[in-house]
Amino acid sequence: MRMAGARRHTLRDIAATLNLSVNTVSRALSGKDGIGEETRARVRAEAERVGYVPNSMARSLVLGSAMTFGLVITNPSNPFYAQLISTIELRARAQGYSLLLTVTEESEEHEMRAAESLLRSSVSGSIVVPVQAGADAWRRLGSVGVPTVLINRDLPDLGYRFVGTDNELGGHRAAAHAIARGARSIVVLEEDLPITTIDHRIAGFRRAMAEAGLPVPRGSIMRVPTRRHEHVALPWQPQQAYQVARRMLRRSRLPDAVVVGNDYFALGLYRALEEHGLKVPDDMMVIGFGDHPFSAFLSPPLTTVRLPADEIGTIAVDLLLEEIAGGRNARPLKQLIAPTLVERGSTLRA
Template identity: 55%
Template sequence: MTPRRRATLRDIAAALDLSVNTVSRALAGKDAVSEETRERVRREAERLGYVPNTMARSLVLRNAMAIGLVITNPSNPFYARLISAIEERGRVHGYSLMLMVTEDSVDNERRVAEELMRWGVDGVLAVPVQHGADHWDRLRRSGTPVVLLNRDLPGLDADLVGVDYYDSARRATGLLLDGGARDLYLVEEDLDISPVAERVRGFRTVLDERGVTVGDDHIIRVPTRRRESSSQPWDPVDSYAIGRELAARVGPGSAVLAGNDYFALGVYRAFTEHGLAVPGDVAVAGHGDHPFAAYLNPPLTTVRLPAAEVGATAVDRLLERMGGEGGEAATGAPRTTLLPAEVVVRASTGSTGSTGTEVP
């Protein structure tokens, strides 16, 4: 079956014996077109299934009404919530979303930056791979504002909106210490990225402040899984293997802080199989407050990340840089906005507090 050709303004004009200019003005709601003609054009456009060609319009107006969003890994639940928030906020302001995925590959990221430049999006929100800023700088210097999400990128003159992971790790570690833990372990990703570095820094800082000494072997790195050239760290398999090794080391008064809830899930199973009780023998806390966290046995204490707030704030910051809503594009030095997370206390750290208890 031969696909039907897309209806054009010329088709509507021919059917109604009007000029293309008149049809265009009628559909755009411009003046100098009678209400009767406007209604005739609308009905014929509906009959023909006419859809405006947004790309052609953007070439004429030099305004694509589109925002590029670049993320590293769609399997990360935080980014799933972030995408929804950005799409919703952009739609309110009339912008469509162009989603690109890099899988934490700098080669993919360079290709994505070039494609976004060719497409002519109005602005870009990007979770950077953090290995080179030249491609983002070329995009920015071409006139396309760039706002970084969740990871910093030294050397790039751009705003950053993300989570205060240093503070979240500090508070989660403090909670474990307040619960009586004296032998603490941090289970983290092996990626060289700023959120991981900030959580490690927060963990170490609190231990130093409280006079608790732990060795380097207490910060355990979970290998980032790679299947079919894709980065998939959000899987409990590797943390389960590490948890089995860790189970032989931990004793009474131990606690584990995991960099994400999937890592905590793997550790849970390993400890249970080894005969360790959570939290009776080992307290466990995570990061992310993923949907399953409240349904584990026992329910998992975790850090609830402000994904929606990060997304909405980033869109607003990008619109300022773009000069959206008819205003002047914001200038000046780039700003960093790190939003606070919430520690949700549940039974895995020995607390009987209800879900949603916030640790200040």
């Protein structure tokens, strides 16, 4: 099996191995007339052996001139991914590459289609946010020599280059900040998706609580149903967080602070607290995740964890260029970039 970073085989390679013309190889693989069955069988056998993938840009493959990156993300309405797209596109363009964007909407089926689309389009390499429902789609790209860099979520079994946010550190910093401000009980409102970014944030929260000698009782982690699986434009609905927050506020003992998995959830939480006659931060501190553009304009402005989208996007393109060039420098295989805690009014008690 050819892994990412290996040179992709072309029609010209097959022709040279079999001592045939490129035209003969092309006609044999496309099923056109005028090619003997023995020759056709030899060509197909060699194509299968080297993992050749026919596609609509065969000319680019033969000439070695494909100058396109594939970028696969889960949802472009996520401000983090929107910034990633912009950074990656600008960085790629500066190197002479165009960008082919595909969205999976957290669907394994869409992910498989995205991988096949990249193969057919003869991309020079790919940058991928995986769904994490399996690795087959991206293993397929590696097996035919398409360099692939993973971002935000890793698939460790593949051994591909990876760069993402240190979400465990982000979760830890959010909880530790609340504890430093006097919180002794904290509730986390998180998405209901089975992905590592969420798992790592929760692990960081638990570590901060343990270091402070504070308990994490049952009910401290509340899951917010997202609408990603319904494939709507915005995966996070403040309404869903609002409903979960209302359930939390019916408890006899309320937490000192709430950490939300993304800033959109804070919108719903703020509304629920206001209706309940509670003030942020005097009655309850709120800490977000993402530092979305509206966060500084809430009342009070939201303390939140800023994600390093620009740095991740820049590093991802540089790593992919290294893979395409056939070499790797001294950078580690896996890179986690630290997020930044942005302190604002939602945790600044008088």
